[in-house]
Amino acid sequence: MQGKRTHASARQEASMLHRGRRFLSRISLAAAITGLLVGFAVAPALFSAAQKPPQPIPSPNAPAASFPPGMNGPGIKDPDAKVLDRENQAQVKAEIEKLYALVFELRETVKQTDANSTLSLTVVKKAQAIEKLAKDIKDRAKN
Numbered sequence: 001m002q003g004k005r006t007h008a009s010a011r012q013e014a015s016m017l018h019r020g021r022r023f024l025s026r027i028s029l030a031a032a033i034t035g036l037l038v039g040f041a042v043a044p045a046l047f048s049a050a051q052k053p054p055q056p057i058p059s060p061n062a063p064a065a066s067f068p069p070g071m072n073g074p075g076i077k078d079p080d081a082k083v084l085d086r087e088n089q090a091q092v093k094a095e096i097e098k099l100y101a102l103v104f105e106l107r108e109t110v111k112q113t114d115a116n117s118t119l120s121l122t123v124v125k126k127a128q129a130i131e132k133l134a135k136d137i138k139d140r141a142k143n
Contacts, residue, residue, distance in 0.1 A: 014116075016118075017115070017116070017117075017119075020119045021119070024106070024119065024123060024124075024127055025110070027130065027131065028107060028110075028127065028130065030131075031099065031102075031127075031130040031131060031133075031134050032103055034134040034135075034137070034138060035099045035100065035103070035134060035137070037138075088140065092137060092140050092141055095133060095137045095140070098133060099130065099133050099137065102126060102129060102130045102133065103130055105126060106123065106127060106130060109122070109123055
């Protein structure tokens with residue numbers, strides 16, 4: 001009877017380990033795919049700076065150019081969009097490099113773990129950090 005319990009618990013433990021490894025491999029694959037997608041999302045933004053944006057057609061109901069500005073004085077100028085765009089691109093590139101480093105570290109850590117041992121908390125924390133960084137990159141690329 002004891003042998004059957006030990007065999008069943010060993011099988012259950014092996015099944016849990018397999019599920020944990022499969023989960024981590026899926027997370028690291030999702031992070032890598034997200035990183036690539038972000039890279040492809042940023043690439044068109046790099047080339048669109050060279051193209052001229054289309055000019056809007058002025059409305060016939062718009063006030064005349066000689067119309068005085070509002071009571072608050074002249075309009076506030078927006079910060080230079082090109083400077084902000086360059087800074088944003090530099091930050092995205094730096095974050096993508098950090099993402100690749102984290103994915104590589106996670107991959108090496110998972111490779112070094114024994115197939116019969118349980119996954120450590122640091123592996124799960126690294127996977128969560130990868131997910132968070134990938135989401136931050138995605139959000140930054142949208143803006």
